Amino acid sequence: MKDSVQTKTPCFSLGKLVAKAYLWALLIILYSPILIIAIFSFTEAKVLGNWTGFSTGLYTNLLSGGVNNMLIKAIENTLLIAVVAATVSTLLGTIAAIGIHNLHGRRKSVVTFLNDIPMLNPDIITGISLFILFVALGISQGYMTVILAHISFCTPYVVLSVMPRLKQMNPNIYEAALDLGATPMQALRKVLMPQLKSGMISGWILSFTLSIDDFAVTLFTKGNAGLETLSTYIYADARKGGLTPELRPLMTIIILAVLLLLVVINLRKKKENE
Amino acid sequence: MEKSEYIIQIEHLSKSFETNRKRVIEGIVHSAVNVLDDVNINIRKGEFITILGPSGCGKTTLLRLLAGFLTPTSGRILLEGKDITAMPPYQRPMNTVFQRYALFPHLDVYDNIAFGLKLNKIPEAEIDKKVRRVLKLVSMTDYEDRDVNSLSGGQQQRVAIARAIVNQPKVLLLDEPLAALDLKMRKDMQIELKEMHQKLGITFIYVTHDQEEALTLSDTIVVVNEGKIQQIGRPKDIYDEPCNSFVADFIGESNILNGTMIEDHKVSFAGHEFECVDEGFGNDTPVDVVVRPEDIYITRKLEVAQFTGTVKSCTFKGVHYEMFVETDSGHELMIQDYNAFEIGSTIGMLIKPADIQVMSKERLCNTFEGRVTGDDTIEFAGGEFKVDSQSLQSQVGETVKVQIAFDKVELLDNKEDGVLRGQVKFILYKGDHYHLEVVTKDDYKIYVDTNDIWDKGDIVGISIAPSDITVVRDE
Numbered sequence: 001m002k003d004s005v006q007t008k009t010p011c012f013s014l015g016k017l018v019a020k021a022y023l024w025a026l027l028i029i030l031y032s033p034i035l036i037i038a039i040f041s042f043t044e045a046k047v048l049g050n051w052t053g054f055s056t057g058l059y060t061n062l063l064s065g066g067v068n069n070m071l072i073k074a075i076e077n078t079l080l081i082a083v084v085a086a087t088v089s090t091l092l093g094t095i096a097a098i099g100i101h102n103l104h105g106r107r108k109s110v111v112t113f114l115n116d117i118p119m120l121n122p123d124i125i126t127g128i129s130l131f132i133l134f135v136a137l138g139i140s141q142g143y144m145t146v147i148l149a150h151i152s153f154c155t156p157y158v159v160l161s162v163m164p165r166l167k168q169m170n171p172n173i174y175e176a177a178l179d180l181g182a183t184p185m186q187a188l189r190k191v192l193m194p195q196l197k198s199g200m201i202s203g204w205i206l207s208f209t210l211s212i213d214d215f216a217v218t219l220f221t222k223g224n225a226g227l228e229t230l231s232t233y234i235y236a237d238a239r240k241g242g243l244t245p246e247l248r249p250l251m252t253i254i255i256l257a258v259l260l261l262l263v264v265i266n267l268r269k270k271k272e273n274e
Numbered sequence: 275m276e277k278s279e280y281i282i283q284i285e286h287l288s289k290s291f292e293t294n295r296k297r298v299i300e301g302i303v304h305s306a307v308n309v310l311d312d313v314n315i316n317i318r319k320g321e322f323i324t325i326l327g328p329s330g331c332g333k334t335t336l337l338r339l340l341a342g343f344l345t346p347t348s349g350r351i352l353l354e355g356k357d358i359t360a361m362p363p364y365q366r367p368m369n370t371v372f373q374r375y376a377l378f379p380h381l382d383v384y385d386n387i388a389f390g391l392k393l394n395k396i397p398e399a400e401i402d403k404k405v406r407r408v409l410k411l412v413s414m415t416d417y418e419d420r421d422v423n424s425l426s427g428g429q430q431q432r433v434a435i436a437r438a439i440v441n442q443p444k445v446l447l448l449d450e451p452l453a454a455l456d457l458k459m460r461k462d463m464q465i466e467l468k469e470m471h472q473k474l475g476i477t478f479i480y481v482t483h484d485q486e487e488a489l490t491l492s493d494t495i496v497v498v499n500e501g502k503i504q505q506i507g508r509p510k511d512i513y514d515e516p517c518n519s520f521v522a523d524f525i526g527e528s529n530i531l532n533g534t535m536i537e538d539h540k541v542s543f544a545g546h547e548f549e550c551v552d553e554g555f556g557n558d559t560p561v562d563v564v565v566r567p568e569d570i571y572i573t574r575k576l577e578v579a580q581f582t583g584t585v586k587s588c589t590f591k592g593v594h595y596e597m598f599v600e601t602d603s604g605h606e607l608m609i610q611d612y613n614a615f616e617i618g619s620t621i622g623m624l625i626k627p628a629d630i631q632v633m634s635k636e637r638l639c640n641t642f643e644g645r646v647t648g649d650d651t652i653e654f655a656g657g658e659f660k661v662d663s664q665s666l667q668s669q670v671g672e673t674v675k676v677q678i679a680f681d682k683v684e685l686l687d688n689k690e691d692g693v694l695r696g697q698v699k700f701i702l703y704k705g706d707h708y709h710l711e712v713v714t715k716d717d718y719k720i721y722v723d724t725n726d727i728w729d730k731g732d733i734v735g736i737s738i739a740p741s742d743i744t745v746v747r748d749e
Contacts, residue, residue, distance in 0.1 A: 170374055170375075170376050172372040172373070172374060172376035173376050173378065175341075175343050175363070175370075175372075175376070176370070176372060176376040176377075176378070177378075177389070178342075178343070178362070178363040178364050179341060179363055179364070179368075179369055179370045179438075180364075180369065180389050180390035180393065180437070180438075180441065181364045181365075181390050181393045181394060181441070182364055182389075182393055183364055186393065190389075191378055194378075194380040195379070195380065
């Protein structure tokens, strides 16, 4: 048996080669735009695509604050909105998931379905509907409306990442806590939350990235008092005539950060499955 | 209320759950299923009481009502004379051992057990003392730092018990705590539970579907079926004197036969007359007769026997032989004896008067309320049946009473062929035929006597010949 396996392995088959080539072609097509940004972040040329020699000048410029104040402010706004939106969504989504989990039959499927719709809804529609809602309610647009908007589209994702944890949980655990003298709030804090922690963290990270990533909804809810997030700033900047060169290293850093988060999420999942 | 001798009194407790399906019973629209129906139990302090019944009988619902996870539809629960029906679970001085343990996976053994004590703000040193004491009691010393997920089923169960009793509850509720363990482990844990009960002096309320477990452990057994208490009594009383055929069939092995009470102390079944100790049934009354397999004595001297039969099968069961014997009247009886008798041999049998348990029948035929829908049709039990037009002398729309003998109901393999469709819910072997309870989709119960073999859970078609439907005019 062992011999036959050894004689077979060195053989290259054409099919395998094609499969490999296909995979690499796919990866290159997927990642080349990102790679180009990363490569051109190491040159100081004003126009993207020109190579004027290797330099880390753009990075030093960016990190030493030698760029537009507006850009720094936009980064701050983006992070602030993302952290607040992700945190609030995680709380809301977790509690909602617990509620949905305890529903039965038709009611459960209806609420689950309602939870799915915002995720499938095109961003532009979500953005415009929220814009109309805020106008109708007479809420002046700014930080508050952007954060509310982000919470509204992040929460369903948190529900989605917490639900599987609830399904896995022994249904008697909550009752066991009550039985041992915990009030419902204590049971939620001391027993349910620790059980759902990993789902909540995944939900938070997901919401955080979704919030940073968002453009369409933010554009329609940020108002005209000058609030800019990174995405709306870049959009405006690009329309003004060429991308500010410092955005290239910034994007590279963001891509790396997202990559890191992804690795963290995957490692957590792997650990959980074990 | 003055202090009573009972720690727990359950008074007229009923629980029904809402369903989406509407059902019509006796003209009234029901949208709820009665899971518990007017349950009354008094539990003495320190008693080991077992709620015994098949799955779905409402026993777990009863336990959840006691623990406070559910609120009853009506009735009340008293603890030491005080009404606790509306008290939330975290205020009740009771603790539960759950069927699937329900240990907190994020805490180790020590913290699981200390959970209740910490909530009660008991000083650290005292918690430590108490946890160590219960760990010793459940023989789990040295396990306090272990992750609960790394424990075996039996060990997890011990931790679950320790976690409950460390709070010194007045009542310990146990929901099939041994169901997930293998046989050997279950036997060991039974003995340990019994010892623990004696040592602690806490009232144990134990829920199980395992009749042997109930007989072994309990001071008192409450047999529950379909949400109703069938019988309450000491294990021996329930075994020796089951009050109906359900209890007789559910607890232990038994021969249940149709019989007739000829007069006081005289009953006939399996084609013979027997002396018995029962009285007060009236003369010539149809009854159910129960004889335990170990209570039939076999003799080779046919002339002294009360009746005779032929051995059909003989199986060695460790302590005794289990034989199936066909009597001269064609009934099949199960007999347990220390001696084996050859298959095919003719034997004589004797039954002592005290070993014959006579029970009044719950019903003699199927009875339904029906409505005349045409010249020869009546609607009842959720279906429209043809009847003999001669016997039907009622106007359309009139309400009538319909009776069908058990053996006149026909069950069909092909469920599409019958007027109604039903599911076999309960099967009782009566020696020469099977007595089935078939439940229709509208929850009507139809009782059937048949020689055919059906399995519990079978979906069957139900049809009744027009001539077998007896119509009684409503007065």
